[in-house]
Amino acid sequence: MSLPLEPSEAMAGDTRVPELRSASEAADWIECMRRGDFAAAWTLSDRILNSRAAIPCTHLPRHEQWIWNGAPLQGQRVLIRCYHGLGDTIQYIRYAPLLRQIAREVYLWVQPELIPLVQHVPGLDRILPLHDGTPEIDYDADVEIMELAHVFRTSLETIPKDIPYLIAEPAQLGPMMARLRVGIVWEAGGWDERRSVPFELVRPLAELKGIELHALQRGVPCPREFGVDHSAADPLETARVLSALDLLVSVDSFPAHLAGALGRPVWTLLHSECDWRWMRQRDDSPWYPTMRLFRQSSPADWTTVIEQLAVELQTRARGEGARPDGSGTPLWHDGGCSPGVVRVT
Secondary structure (H helix, E strand, O other): OOOOOHHHHHHOOOOEEEEHHOHHHHHHHHHHOOOEEEHHHHHHHHHHHHHOOOOOOOOOOHHHHHOOOOOOOOEEEEEEEOOOOHHHHHHHHHHHHHHOOOOOOOEEEEOOOHOOOOOOOOOEEEEEEEOOOOOOOOOEEEHHHHHHHHHHOOOOOOOOOOOOOOOOOOOOOOOOOOOEEOOOOOOOOOOHHHHHHOOOHHHHHHHOOOEEEEOOOOOOOOOOOOOOOOOOOHHHHHHHHHHOOOOEEEEHHHHHHHHHHOOEEEEEOOOOOOHHHHHHOEEEEEOOOOEEEEOEEEEOOOOHHHHHHHHHHHHHEEEEEEEEHHHOOOOOOOOOOOOOOOOOO
16 A cells, blocks of 8 residues: 555554654554545555655565555556455455456466465456466566555545455355354464454353354364364365355454455454554444444453354344344344353453
8 A cells, every 4th residue: 555554553454664654654644544534545655655766675575565656557467466464365356357447457466375266356367376486477567456445546435345256155064053153263363463362252152042153263173062163274165164154253364354255244353453444433344345343442352342242143143133244134033042141251
C-alpha cells in the first residue's frame, strides 16, 4: 500500500520500509484506514511513493520491499508479487479481474500452496509459484498484491465485493452429529501473539450441545474429545471443509480470510489493537459481507470475548436469531436441543 510502517506496527498489516518514513506518518496512515478515510491514506501513500523514487530496496526482506513505482498499468504486462501472508493474498486477489480490465496481461507470482485455490480466479493469464529467486517471465510492470488497493484508490464504497471470488467443492464430512457444524481456529502466526486465544479458553466450547466442532488449526492436532481434527489440511482442503461447515470461528488469520472469500459465514475474534483492515467500532467488515467481528473490550481480555461467543453459538444451535452471515433467517426452524451453558473462567 505504499506506506512503510514503524517497527512496532510493521507486522500488524501492510509492512513497508520503516526507515523511509516517520513514526507520525505511520500513525497517520493507520488512523486514516481505521476510520475508513482511504482517500487520505492514499494521499499519504502518494507522498511516500514520490519520496522513495529511485531508492533501492532489494536488500530488505520481501515483505518490507516496495514494488509499484506509481506508473500507470494500463496496457502493460503486469506481474503481481505476493510477498505477504497467505491471508493477505486471499484478501487482495479480488483485484485481479479489475486489473485485467486495464492491463494487457496479468501474471501472478504466488505462494505455491495457494495455486490450487486461485487458479480459477478471473483475470489471471499465468500463475507462477513464488520462490526465492526471480520470476521466470517477461513483464512490463510489477506490483505487490497489497498495493493494488492504492493502485485503484479504493474507497469503502468501491472495495471489490464480487463474493464469493473463490470456490471449493464441499468436503464430505460424514454423518452430521449436531445441528451446527462449526470450524474453529484459535492460534495465529507468531509475529503478533496478541491475535491468538489460549486453547484453555476455547476448550469449553466443546461442551456446547447442538454443536459439532471442527478444528482447523493447521499443524496443531486437537484432542479427540474437542472436535474433528483437520490439522493436516492444506489450503485447498481447508477451503473444502469450510464450504461444508455452517460457520467458522477464527482469530485474525488465513482461515478467516479464506472463509470470507468463499462467502462462508465467519466470526473473527480480534484483540483490542487489531490490524487496520478491521477498522474501529464495527462488528462487520467492508471486505467480507459474511463476516462478523468479535472484539476485545480491553487488552488481553479474551475471556469476555469467548463468553459472548459461547452465548451466540448456543443461540444459533437452537435455531434462533439471525444466521451466522447476518441474513436474519434462522439456520433451522424445527426447535432444537437445549445447549449447555459454558462459562469461561
